[in-house]
Amino acid sequence: MDLECSVGKRVTIPFGKSKIYSGIVYALHHTEPKEYEVKEIISILDTKPIVNAYQLKFWLWITDYYLCTLGEVYQAALPSGLKLESETKLCLNNDIELNSDFSSKETQILDELKEKKTLLISDLSKITGLKSSIRYVNSLLEKGIISVEESVQKKYKAKTESFVCLHENIKSNIEIEAVFGQLEKNPKQLELFMKFIQKIEYFSPKPQKYYKKDKLLKENNISSAILKGLEEKNILKIDKLEVDRLDLSETEVTKIKELSAAQEQAYNEINQAFLGKNVCLLQGVTSSGKTEIYVKLIEKTLQEGKQVLYLLPEIALTAQIVNRLRVVFGNKTGIYHSKYSDSERVEVWKNLNTENKKRYEIILGVRSSIFLPFSNLGLIIVDEEHENNYKQTAPAPRYNARDAAIVLAQMHGAKVLLGTATPSIESYYNAVNGRFALVKLTERFGNVTMPKIVVADLIRLRKKKQMKGHFSPILIENMQKSLSEGKQSILFQNRRGFSPFLECNTCGWVPKCDFCDVSLTYYKFTNKLVCHYCGFTISMPTNCLACNDSALQTKGFGTEKVESDIAILFPEHKIARMDLDTTRSRTAYQSIIQKFESKNIDILIGTQMISKGLDFDNVSIVGILNADNMLNFPDFRAHERSFQLMLQVSGRAGRRSEQGLVVIQTAEPEHYVIKHVITNDFEAFYKTQITERQRFRYPPFYRIILITLKHKHLETLNKASEALALHLKNIFADRILGPESPPINRIQNFYIKNILVKIEREKAQSKAKEYIRQMIGSLKSELHFRGLQVIVNVDPM
Numbered sequence: 027m028d029l030e031c032s033v034g035k036r037v038t039i040p041f042g043k044s045k046i047y048s049g050i051v052y053a054l055h056h057t058e059p060k061e062y063e064v065k066e067i068i069s070i071l072d073t074k075p076i077v078n079a080y081q082l083k084f085w086l087w088i089t090d091y092y093l094c095t096l097g098e099v100y101q102a103a104l105p106s107g108l109k110l111e112s113e114t115k116l117c118l119n120n121d122i123e124l125n126s127d128f129s130s131k132e133t134q135i136l137d138e139l140k141e142k143k144t145l146l147i148s149d150l151s152k153i154t155g156l157k158s159s160i161r162y163v164n165s166l167l168e169k170g171i172i173s174v175e176e177s178v179q180k181k182y183k184a185k186t187e188s189f190v191c192l193h194e195n196i197k198s199n200i201e202i203e204a205v206f207g208q209l210e211k212n213p214k215q216l217e218l219f220m221k222f223i224q225k226i227e228y229f230s231p232k233p234q235k236y237y238k239k240d241k242l243l244k245e246n247n248i249s250s251a252i253l254k255g256l257e258e259k260n261i262l263k264i265d266k267l268e269v270d271r272l273d274l275s276e277t278e279v280t281k282i283k284e285l286s287a288a289q290e291q292a293y294n295e296i297n298q299a300f301l302g303k304n305v306c307l308l309q310g311v312t313s314s315g316k317t318e319i320y321v322k323l324i325e326k327t328l329q330e331g332k333q334v335l336y337l338l339p340e341i342a343l344t345a346q347i348v349n350r351l352r353v354v355f356g357n358k359t360g361i362y363h364s365k366y367s368d369s370e371r372v373e374v375w376k377n378l379n380t381e382n383k384k385r386y387e388i389i390l391g392v393r394s395s396i397f398l399p400f401s402n403l404g405l406i407i408v409d410e411e412h413e414n415n416y417k418q419t420a421p422a423p424r425y426n427a428r429d430a431a432i433v434l435a436q437m438h439g440a441k442v443l444l445g446t447a448t449p450s451i452e453s454y455y456n457a458v459n460g461r462f463a464l465v466k467l468t469e470r471f472g473n474v475t476m477p478k479i480v481v482a483d484l485i486r487l488r489k490k491k492q493m494k495g496h497f498s499p500i501l502i503e504n505m506q507k508s509l510s511e512g513k514q515s516i517l518f519q520n521r522r523g524f525s526p527f528l529e530c531n532t533c534g535w536v537p538k539c540d541f542c543d544v545s546l547t548y549y550k551f552t553n554k555l556v557c558h559y560c561g562f563t564i565s566m567p568t569n570c571l572a573c574n575d576s577a578l579q580t581k582g583f584g585t586e587k588v589e590s591d592i593a594i595l596f597p598e599h600k601i602a603r604m605d606l607d608t609t610r611s612r613t614a615y616q617s618i619i620q621k622f623e624s625k626n627i628d629i630l631i632g633t634q635m636i637s638k639g640l641d642f643d644n645v646s647i648v649g650i651l652n653a654d655n656m657l658n659f660p661d662f663r664a665h666e667r668s669f670q671l672m673l674q675v676s677g678r679a680g681r682r683s684e685q686g687l688v689v690i691q692t693a694e695p696e697h698y699v700i701k702h703v704i705t706n707d708f709e710a711f712y713k714t715q716i717t718e719r720q721r722f723r724y725p726p727f728y729r730i731i732l733i734t735l736k737h738k739h740l741e742t743l744n745k746a747s748e749a750l751a752l753h754l755k756n757i758f759a760d761r762i763l764g765p766e767s768p769p770i771n772r773i774q775n776f777y778i779k780n781i782l783v784k785i786e787r788e789k790a791q792s793k794a795k796e797y798i799r800q801m802i803g804s805l806k807s808e809l810h811f812r813g814l815q816v817i818v819n820v821d822p823m
Contacts, residue, residue: 031067034075034082038068038110048110050077050100076108076379078399084434091433093731093795093818094422102423103397107372116145116163116172131162139172183369184268189236190222190253193260202228205261214252219261221246239264270373280353282321292467293319296443297326299463305432305442307411307457310467311706312447312677313474313641317347319467320407321354323443324388328358332404332440334388337427339413340635341365341392345616347409348390360386362395365615375399393418393427396434403438406431411444411453412670414663417823424819428453447677448670448708451715455726477648477679477686479704481695484654495591496583501649501689502595508687509599509628513646517588517631518675520656522605523547524587525580528555528566535572537564543772548580549607550590560774588631588651596629604632637674646686648679653692657699660769662724663823665699669711672703723784725821729791731783731798732822735765736776736815746811747779753801754781758794761785776815795820 031037036048048071058064085099101109118139128136131154138153139145145153154162166172196202202223209216222242226234243250256262285293292308296319299306310316324334336351338344341363351359362374377386379399389395393416408416408428416427428444435442444453444462457464470476482498492499505515527545529536537546539557546555546564553566569576580587589603602608602618609615621627625644630636656668672690680686692700702711720727735750737743747765755762763782771778785794802816 031070032075034077034079036071036076036108036110038071039065040068041065046110050082050104052082052096071110074379076375076399077104078379078401080401080434080437081397081399083437084396084430087433088423088425088430090792090795092423092425092820093799094424098422102394102418102421105368105371105375107368108375116174118143119171119173129162129165132166135162135166136171185270185369186266187269188239188264189267190239190242191236191263191265193263195260199229208259208261212255214248215255215259218242218246218248218252219256221248222262236265236267270377282325282354283318285318285322286315286471288467288469289315289319289471292465293322295465296323296463299465300441303463304436304440305444305456305461306463306465307449307453308443308445308465308467309449309454309708310445310447311470311476312674313470314447314467315471316409316445316467317350317641318471320409320443320445321351323405323407324351324355327404328355328387330404332402333386333400335395335398335400335403335406335431336388336390337395337406337408337416337431338390338392339410339415341615343409344390344392345619346641351388351390355388357384358387360389362389362391362398364392364394365611393425396427396430400434400438403435403440405440406435406442408442408444409446410674411446412448412450414667414823417821419819419823420817422817424817424822426821426823429821448673451666451712451719452726454708454712455716474680475685476706477676477688479676479688479690481700481704482689482691483695484691484693494595496588496651496691497591497595497649498689498691501647501691504647504687504689505596505629505649508646509596511646512625512644514622514625514627514642514644515629515647515649516636516642516645516675516678517592517629517649517651518633518636518671519583519585519588519631519651520633520671521582521584521652522586522607522633523556523558523584524550524590526582526584527580528578529581530570530573530575531577531579532575533570533573535570537567537571541773541775542770544770547584550586559770583651585631585633592629592631599628600626601629601631602627604630604636606633606635609635634671636678637671642678645678646680646684648675648686648688650675650688650690653690653700654694657692657694657697662719662722666715669699669703669708672700673706673708676703727787728784729787729820730822731785731795732819733781733783733798733802734817734819735779735781736817737811737813738775738777739813740777742811742814743777743779746805746814747781750801750805750816751781753805754783754798757797758783758785 031051031054033051033054035051037051038046038048041047046068081103085096085103088094088099089096116135116139118136134153135145135150150163163172167174196205205219206216209219222237223229225237225242239253243253253262253264257264292310296306296308308316308319320336324336327334336347338347344361344363348359348361360374360377362371366374374386374389375398377384378389378401389398408431411428418424418427432442449457453462456462480500482500484493484498487493487498494502508515525548527536528548537555538544539546539560539562541562542557542559544557544559546557546562548555548566554563555566556563567578570578585603585605586607589601593601602621604618609618618627618630622630622642650672653668653672656671657664676688679688690700690703694700698714699711702708719725724730733750735743735747737746751762751765761784763784765779765781768778768780783794783798785791798818802818805811806814806816
């Protein structure tokens with residue numbers, strides 16, 4: 027091998043008889059394994075490691091803590107462009123006579139092979155128009171017409187652009203002057219050549235070699251034909267050069283804003299806290315200016331020559347925050363999230379893995395950013411630390427980026443700042459019990475008054491028939507007043523679609539998904555019924571499929587219906603919707619936020635993504651349209667999430683000068699959560715919650731491990747779940763709950779059972795997890811449980 031094998035480099039290795047995959051060298055040793063046949067490394071792909079020692083140590087911790095495999099961590103950590111996988115190529119056999127004895131699909135494949143010589147199996151769907159063309163491939167293989175071979179496909183391709191340079195024949199000033207004479211009779215070519223010489227500063231002490239082709243032609247309004255003429259005369263040459271997809275150019279920066287007295291005090295307290303603690307919880311009310319404190323802490327960390335990771339729960343937030351960071355730190359700030367193309371993510375990874383002076387010093391990203399190759403982390407900021415989006419739900423590893431960030435920081439000797447207006451119960455418990463430091467910021471920036479919160483009693487209003495659809499009179503009246511004054515409004519409904527379900531008024535029939543045990547959501551725009559779990563879609567029926575009556579009615583309401591109804595009530599105003607359905611593209615988030623910031627949208631309707639730290643200065647009214655959906659969700663965290671969501675959404679109102687107004691619509695106005703939201707009393711809410719958590723053995727007093735079993739046959743699932751629960755109860759006794767069916771007990775044709783393991787916080791977690799791992803392995807090895815899926819979720823959210 028030409029390259030030396032070392033830990034952290036990628037290598038290609040054979041799997042099975044023909045497949046080739048890439049992997050990371052985890053360790054070097056001289057002990058031959060006895061449990062399996064050793065495969066020889068085909069090639070080493072890297073000149074230097076792409077994964078460092080910190081990362082491998084971190085991966086191992088995730089494997090142990092979250093009960094997953096190193097392979098699963100590897101798949102989650104590396105961008106796809108750095109993972110090479112074997113692709114099956116089809117080739118046309120030589121000396122084979124083609125006849126007409128082929129189906130139309132086989133003919134399509136053969137025609138393409140005759141033209142291109144080889145085809146990837148993954149490309150066949152584009153040719154045949156079918157999801158799977160394997161049977162046609164098998165038929166051609168059996169007839170001896172084609173053969174297959176394996177090759178490793180590189181997914182990442184460097185970006186290249188055309189640059190102009192002098193031809194290698196031109197090496198001196200004498201030759202340059204000769205060119206001037208040569209081009210005297212062709213003024214346009216002479217003009218372009220002179221412009222190029224000027225652009226590369228040829229006669230300066232340090233001339234450039236290249237100038238971008240497109241830029242040269244555009245700046246001088248000259249056609250490419252003239253450049254082509256200079257190329258043919260061997261005067262200029264065009265080279266394709268590799269360029270960064272990332273903007274690493276120098277930019278103008280401004281000074282950091284002066285902190286208010288309250289912010290300065292909080293900043294000093296955090297720095298003091300970091301002298302004794304590695305983790306600090308900053309609890310600052312909404313619009314208190316936590317971001318300005320983050321910026322000041324980032325500046326201090328960069329001055330110490332260290333890197334910063336700034337974690338956000340939503341991609342939507344990166345658009346606003348990155349602009350604020352780049353104003354101060356320029357292009358030292360990189361972004362990393364799933365809306366970036368795979369090639370861009372590879373380049374961010376490579377940028378951090380070099381010693382280049384233009385290496386990013388700040389990374390702004392979502393949870394997957396914790397896997398990047400940091401070498402000198404000094405600070406991790408976890409903004410909106412309470413958000414459940416920091417928890418990966420599928421696939422494995424099912425890690426919590428907030429908790430994992432604390433471990434990652436510990437490995438680097440870095441500090442962690444958890445910031446939020448509404449701390450998670452676990453983080454606040456850790457803070458008041460001394461594990462974390464606690465700093466509070468209790469006033470809004472500029473002494474702006476907290477918004478006034480009022481409750482609209484839906485039961486009373488409906489009895490009096492005062493509701494306008496799903497909107498209370500107080501909400502409509504205040505929106506009208508606010509909009510007439512040029513102010514903006516936000517309406518929050520944590521359910522997307524037009525209507526959660528459709529129902530026949532005659533027989534009660536509800537259309538359900540064919541593959542999941544859930545009703546279909548109606549979308550008016552497409553006139554379709556859609557399953558949010560598997561994507562199953564049907565057209566809107568005109569009659570009941572059970573009794574054939576036409577009395578079908580939509581029930582409940584989602585963001586699409588809110589948008590439709592508000593357009594009727596406020597026809598003269600611009601309305602936008604921000605939910606998963608309207609923000610699927612990379613630029614959609616930023617586009618909606620920019621339009622709302624620039625006041626091109628009057629009313630913004632959205633799900634929970636509008637509650638997370640967005641900063642709008644012209645919002646005076648916020649409406650929470652149905653608080654009861656959140657409060658009555660069957661989960662021990664339902665009240666915590668409801669409190670957090672309502673306070674966070676409320677915090678979008680009145681963030682600059684005038685006091686904002688928040689209207690909470692509910693059928694339970696006396697509910698303790700709503701009362702604590704109105705008074706903004708986190709302490710009282712926390713005391714209620716912590717008492718309940720201790721009484722019923724939930725976090726932070728107990729660790730929870732959720733074991734989910736899935737199988738296509740309900741009988742097999744029942745036997746397997748009962749067997750596993752019995753084994754677990756023999757060791758863990760009453761710490762085991764279940765097996766029980768979840769509220770939605772069939773998804774994508776798999777029936778589901780849950781087993782809940784509760785382990786005291788002070789007990790040895792690693793030993794318990796090893797027992798669980800062994801029992802699951804033993805269960806899955808039994809032949810009569812073939813096809814059983816077992817998913818382990820440590821610390822579920």
